Structures are given as C-alpha cells and as structure tokens.
Amino acid sequence: xxxxxxxxxxxxxxxxxxxxxxxxxxxxxxxxxxxxxxxxxxxxxxxxxxxxxxxxxxxxxxxxxxxxxxxxxxxxxxxxxxxxxxxxxxxxxxxxxxxxxxxxxxxxxxxxxxxxxxxxxxxxxxxxxxxxxxxxxxxxxxxxxxxxxxxxxxxxxxxxxxxxxxxxxxxxxxxxxxxxxxxxxxxxxxxxxxxxxxxxxxxxxxxxxxxxxxxxxxxxxxxxxxxxxxxxxxxxxxxxxxxxxxxxxxxxxxxxxxxxxxxxxxxxxxxxxxxxxxxxxxxxxxxxxxxxxxxxxxxxxxxxxxxxxxxxxxxxxxxxxxxxxxxxxxxxxxxxxxxxxxxxxxxxxxxxxxxxxxxxxxxxxxxxxxxxxxxxxxxxxxxxxxxxxxxxxxxxxxxxxxxxxxxxxxxxxxxxxxxxxxxxxxxxxxxxxxxxxxxxxxxxxxxxxxxxxxxxxxxxxxxxxxxxxxxxxxxxxxxxxxxxxxxxxxxxxxxxxxxxxxxxxxxxxxxxxxxxxxxxxxxxxxxxxxxxxxxxxxx
Numbered sequence: 333x334x335x336x337x338x339x340x341x342x343x344x345x346x347x348x349x350x351x352x353x354x355x356x357x358x359x360x361x362x363x364x365x366x367x368x369x370x371x372x373x374x375x376x377x378x379x380x381x382x383x384x385x386x387x388x389x390x391x392x393x394x395x396x397x398x399x400x401x402x403x404x405x406x407x408x409x410x411x412x413x414x415x416x417x418x419x420x421x422x423x424x425x426x427x428x429x430x431x432x433x434x435x436x437x438x439x440x441x442x443x444x445x446x447x448x449x450x451x452x453x454x455x456x457x458x459x460x461x462x463x464x465x466x467x468x469x470x471x472x473x474x475x476x477x478x479x480x481x482x483x484x485x486x487x488x489x490x491x492x493x494x495x496x497x498x499x500x501x502x503x504x505x506x507x508x509x510x511x512x513x514x515x516x517x518x519x520x521x522x523x524x525x526x527x528x529x530x531x532x533x534x535x536x537x538x539x540x541x542x543x544x545x546x547x548x549x550x551x552x553x554x555x556x557x558x559x560x561x562x563x564x565x566x567x568x569x570x571x572x573x574x575x576x577x578x579x580x581x582x583x584x585x586x587x588x589x590x591x592x593x594x595x596x597x598x599x600x601x602x603x604x605x606x607x608x609x610x611x612x613x614x615x616x617x618x619x620x621x622x623x624x625x626x627x628x629x630x631x632x633x634x635x636x637x638x639x640x641x642x643x644x645x646x647x648x649x650x651x652x653x654x655x656x657x658x659x660x661x662x663x664x665x666x667x668x669x670x671x672x673x674x675x676x677x678x679x680x681x682x683x684x685x686x687x688x689x690x691x692x693x694x695x696x697x698x699x700x701x702x703x704x705x706x707x708x709x710x711x712x713x714x715x716x717x718x719x720x721x722x723x724x725x726x727x728x729x730x731x732x733x734x735x736x737x738x739x740x741x742x743x744x745x746x747x748x749x750x751x752x753x754x755x756x757x758x759x760x761x762x763x764x765x766x767x768x769x770x771x772x773x774x775x776x777x778x779x780x781x782x783x784x785x786x787x788x789x790x791x792x793x794x795x796x797x798x799x800x801x802x803x804x805x806x807x808x809x810x811x812x813x814x815x816x817x818x819x820x821x822x823x824x825x826x827x828x829x830x831x832x833x834x835x836x837x838x839x840x841x842x843x844x845x846x847x848x849x850x851x852x853x854x855x856x857x858x859x860x861x862x863x864x865x866x867x868x869x870x871x
Contacts, residue, residue, distance in 0.1 A: 340372035340546045344398075344405075345379045345536070348391035351597040354650065355551060355581050355589065356394075357401065358615040362549045362578065364403045365616070365638040375543060376408030378419045381535055386421070397598035401608045402631065407543075415543040420535050427530040430538050430568060431490050431523060439567035440523060442488040443470040444481045465519030466491065490524035492534075492564060500562050505576035506643050507552070512559045521560060533557050537564035545573050549640070552577040576640055578619055579647040589650050601655075605678065605719030610659040617658075618648035628661045656718040663717055668710050675710045678723035686728050688832045701774070705826035712815045712823060730820045731827055733838035733846065735810035739859045742812050746863070748802045749856045753795050757803035758847050760793065765844045772840060773825025782818035807847055808840075 344360040346352065352360075367374035376395070380386035395409060407413030417423055434440035443466075445453075450466075457464040470478075471493060481488065494514055501511040523534035530538075536557070540548065555577045565572045583589045589596055601611055613629050621644070622637040629637065663671065679686040690696060712730055713723040738745050748754060764770040764785075771781040790800045805817050814820065827837050 338370060340366055340370045341375065341544050342367050342372065342547050342549060343375040343377050343540070343543065343545050345377040345539075346391075346394050347379045347382060347385075348387060348394060349382060349385040350390055351599055352394045352397040353589075353596055354598065354601075354615065357397070357598050357611070358581065358618055359550055359578065360398060360403055361401070361612060361615050362576075362620070362638075362640075362643070363547075364405075365635055366547060366549065366640060367406070368635040369638050372546075373406045374403070375413070375415075375545070376405040376418060377539055377543070378409060378421075379532070379535065380419055380421045381529060381532065383421065383529075393599065397602070400602050401598065401612055403612075420530075420539065423535075423539070424528070424530065426542065427524070427535060427538055428528070431530070431534070434492070434523070434564075434567055435490065437567070438493065440490050440492050441471055441473070441520075442478055442481075443491045443520075443522075444478075444486050444488045445469055466521070468520060471520055487526040489522045489526050491520040492523050492560070492567070494518060494520050494563065498563075500559055502558060502562065502572070502575050504555075505549075505574060505640050506579070506645055507555070507577055510555065510558070514559070514563070517559055523564070533560040534564060537561045537568070540573055541565055541568060541570035547574045547576065547640070549576045549578065552579050576643060578643055579645060581618055582647050582649050584649065584651070586647075586649065605721035606655070606659050607662050607720070610655075610662040613662065614655045614658045618650065619644055628658065628665075660718045663714060663720070666714070668707055668714070671714055672706050672710045674720050675713050675723045675727075676706055678713075678720045679709065679727060682724060684834065685832045686724060686731070686835055687830055691830065699829055701826050702830060705823070705830055708819060708823050708826060712819055715815055726815075727823070728835075729811070730809070730815060730823050731831075731835075731837035733810040733843050735806070735846070735850075735855075736858075738806070738811050739855055740862045743859075743863045743866075745806065745812055746856060746859045748806050748812070749852055749859060751799065751803060753793070753799045754803045754806070754852060756793055757789075757795075757800070758807050758850065760789065761804070761807055762844055762847055764789075765840070771821070773822040778822050778825075779818060782821070786818075808843060810843075 342363040344356075344363050346356055346360075364374050366372065376398070378391055380391070391409065398405070405411070407415065408418045412418075431440060435442070449469075453467055453469075454464040457467075470491070496515060498514040499511060500514055501509055503509050521531075521533075523531050525531065537560075539545075540561070558575060558577075562572055581589045598611070602608075609631055612631055612634065616629065616634050616638070617627065620638070620642055622639065622642060666674075673692075676687070676692060680689045680692060691698070691702070709723070709727045713726045716726055717723060761770060769785070771778055771785055775781055786800075786804070789804075790796050793800070801817075802812070805814075806812060808817055809820055821840060824837055824839055828839070831837060
C-alpha cells in the first residue's frame with residue numbers, strides 16, 4: 333500500500349461533453365489538494381473517446397473553470413508533460429500496443445462474432461433465464477481459424493479473457509474493502525471495438541498505468557468500473573493505484589443534484605458572483621472534514637489540512653444558503669483594497685450598470701474623488717453582500733430614495749411614523765440643510781463632521797438612541813435599515829460625475845425637497861393599509 337504522504341500522482345479526467353458540474357469540480361479539488369499537500373503531481377487527462385459528443389469547446393470550458401478556481405495542473409492539455417499526449421483521442425497507438433501485448437500474453441483474444449450473432453446469443457440466454465454474458469465462442473479458438481479470419485480481413489473486436497474462479501478486492505479509502513466474484517460479475521469483455529476504437533475501461537487502465545497514477549479519487553458511480561480496470565492492470569503487470577470513491581452530491585430533496593435544483597455548473601456560480609476560494613472551501617466541506625468544527629478555510633489551509641482518510645462515506649447535500657454564507661465569510665475577510673476591483677466590476681458588468689464600464693480603464697484619467705467613492709462603495713457592499721453581484725443592489729439602493737416602497741413593505745415603519753420625534757427631526761434637518769449646518773458629504777473630513785452633527789442634533793432636540801437615529805435614517809435614506817446613514821450621504825455626494833448616464837441618484841438636496849412636502853398623516857394611512865392588506869391576504 334502506498335503512503336499517502338509521499339508525493340502522489342493524481343489525475344482529474346473529465347469527458348468534454350458539457351460544462352464542469354460541481355460534482356466534477358469537487359473530484360478535481362480532492363485530487364488537487366492531495367497533490368498539493370504531498371508536493372505531488374496533478375494531471376489533467378481529457379477522456380474524449382466519445383467522438384460523437386466530445387468537443388474542444390467543452391474541453392476549453394472545463395479547463396477555464398479549473399483555472400477560475402485556481403486549480404492549476406502540472407501535466408495535461410496546454411502545458412504537456414512527460415506522458416503526452418493527454419487527450420485519449422490522441423493516444424490510440426498506445427492503446428493498440430497494449431491490446432496487442434495482452435493478446436500475445438494470452439490475456440485477450442480476437443472475437444469475430446457479428447452483431448447479429450451476439451444479439452441471437454443474448455436472446456437465447458434471456459429466454460433461458462440466465463445472465464446474457466459472452467459465451468466464450470472465440471476465447472480458445474483454433475489459432476489457424478483465427479489466422480484464416482485475419483487473412484480474409486474479417487472485422488473483429490478484442491475481448492479481455494476474464495480469469496475463471498477469481499476474486500478481486502480493493503481497500504477503498506472511502507468505502508473500505510470492496511470484493512467482487514469475477515465469475516458472477518462479468519464475462520469476457522470488449523477492450524477494442526471492431527473499428528479500432530478502444531473502450532473506456534481499457535483506456536483508463538492503460539492511461540493510469542502509463543501516467544504512473546498512484547491514487548484515483550473519483551465519484552462512487554465509477555466503482556463498478558474498478559473490477560475491469562483491476563483485471564487489466566494485473567494482466568499488464570502494473571501496480572494498481574489506491575482508490576477512493578466519493579459519494580454523490582445530492583440536492584435538497586436528497587436526489588442526485590441536477591439542473592432542477594438550480595445552478596450546478598462552475599461557470600454558473602462564477603457568473604452569479606461566488607469567489608473561487610469560497611467555492612473551493614465549500615466543495616471541500618461536501619464530504620470531507622478535518623475532525624474539528626472549523627468551516628472557513630483559505631486554499632492554503634485546505635492544502636495543509638486535507639486528508640484522504642477524512643473523506644466521509646455518506647452522501648453530501650448541496651445547500652445554496654450555506655454556500656452563500658461561506659462566500660460571505662470570505663468576502664468579509666477581504667481588505668477594502670483587494671475587494672474594490674471586484675465590487676467595481678459588479679457595478680459595471682450588467683445591462684443597467686451603476687457606473688460606466690470605462691471607469692475600469694486604468695489609462696483614463698478619473699475625478700479626484702473616484703478612489704474615495706470606490707472605497708466607500710466597497711465598504712457599503714462588503715457589509716451585507718453574500719455574492720459579489722449583490723454590490724449592484726446594495727450600492728444602488730443607497731443612491732436611491734424610495735420611501736414609498738418602505739411604507740408599503742416594512743410594517744415597522746409605522747412605529748417611526750407615529751413617533752413624536754419624527755416631525756421635529758424632519759423640520760430640523762430641513763432647517764439645517766438650508767442654513768448649511770447639515771454636512772453635505774463632499775467634505776474631506778465628512779465622517780467626523782457627521783458624527784459631530786448627530787451628537788449636536790441629539791443634544792439640541794433632547795433625543796437619543798432609536799428616538800433619534802430611526803427618524804434620521806427614515807428621513808434621509810427613505811429606509812428603515814441599511815448601512816451607516818453618514819456613509820450613504822457621503823456616497824451620494826461622491827457619486828456625482830461618476831454614474832452611468834442612464835442611472836440617476838437622488839441627491840441630498842432632492843431628498844430635502846421631498847421632505848418639505850412629506851405628510852406623516854398620509855404616510856401612516858398608507859403604511860397601515862398595506863399592513864392590513866397583507867394580513868388579509870395571509871388569512
């Protein structure tokens with residue numbers, strides 16, 4: 333048995349017939365982590381023998397997703413390596429050589445049965461109620477008859493000669509000992525089709541041996557393939573790898589994760605605003621733990637902590653809410669400087685951007701207050717964002733003033749509307765704006781000025797706590813909750829000249845104008861009716 337702490341050679345072998353599913357991404361991750369931890373080799377091998385469905389576009393998409401997750405490979409497509417080529421479609425001569433070796437050593441044979449003959453044999457077996465395994469017609473055929481068929485250019489398949497009375501077992505790192513009675517499990521199986529194309533299990537066995545793969549970490553659905561691969565490796569006199577078959581990832585209803593459960597491909601998650609490190613963190617937690625209560629890991633911590641023996645046997649359930657929580661924790665850990673370009677990209681990369689795409693062009697000169705705006709926007713987004721695309725909503729809502737929506741949707745607004753402090757707060761804010769006592773937001777020391785102003789306002793009106801802060805928040809932001817009011821006012825001021833032409837912010841002066849005509853009585857009536865309507869709907 334190989335020591336898992338010595339340098340390993342592991343492979344991720346995707347079929348380029350679609351996008352990279354989260355299950356495949358987790359498989360790639362477990363292999364990558366083991367390679368990194370042991371200072372081993374992570375190989376990408378493209379299993380594209382299904383020529384009808386495999387495409388280079390799918391291959392590129394899968395490789396791009398792996399790059400997005402920062403899982404670089406040591407050997408494989410684009411970079412090559414000592415065991416090139418790394419696409420099965422380009423390794424046909426290698427498979428042919430090993431098939432001929434098996435025939436020469438008596439472990440395989442040529443079968444000249446036609447499709448019609450095989451179908452007839454299958455029908456007879458089914459009618460007799462027996463397993464429709466290959467009946468061995470050409471297994472021990474007269475060599476002269478075989479040569480005669482070859483001389484006549486008769487088409488043939490190459491079948492592996494399954495040894496009689498053999499028992500095969502593996503000590504799987506996840507599932508424990510798995511044993512197969514070979515006679516009860518399979519008959520002589522095809523390894524090369526009549527058109528010269530190798531069969532999947534033969535390709536995998538040859539490739540794992542030729543590429544000196546030491547550990548095979550893959551999904552449990554491949555467990556049934558292991559018997560054939562073990563027999564082939566033994567016949568070729570290769571040491572089999574250590575196997576670890578991981579359980580499937582299930583949806584919330586505990587069925588196999590599929591598109592009906594929502595996003596399932598890595599590309600979808602990247603587009604929805606998840607971070608590569610968070611995706612890596614969450615996928616590692618699906619079926620693995622280090623024996624502690626720790627849930628948040630950096631990639632470096634995962635590489636140090638990963639242990640093949642800690643992969644659990646039970647299936648993992650994909651939880652979108654938990655993934656968002658993990659992503660939010662990673663976002664909180666970013667510095668403002670590191671998070672700023674991510675937030676700016678989110679603010680520009682939609683059909684209705686807050687700021688124009690050109691703002692990202694480093695060659696263009698920008699207003700002096702651009703950096704202050706982008707840092708403050710990042711601070712505001714970081715407070716509540718779960719995914720990076722939340723930035724658009726979180727920053728955008730601070731630039732808008734929609735008190736009517738609050739009246740219709742937030743039942744707690746009635747308490748503030750009925751507060752005796754609200755009228756005096758509104759009138760004082762209007763007066764202080766007109767006399768320029770209320771800070772405007774563009775001052776270089778605005779945070780200090782705002783703090784001083786609020787302290788003075790509370791003292792002047794004899795208000796403190798929620799009797800002061802709730803009326804001020806509702807009056808100036810139009811909402812009952814959100815980022816610091818001072819941060820929002822400063823963001824509004826700093827946004828001037830930086831917003832996309834189609835995006836209109838509600839400036840402080842416009843908010844004050846709306847307050848001049850604001851009717852508390854009418855607002856209470858609107859909010860009360862909304863609460864009543866919702867209650868009636870629920871009943």
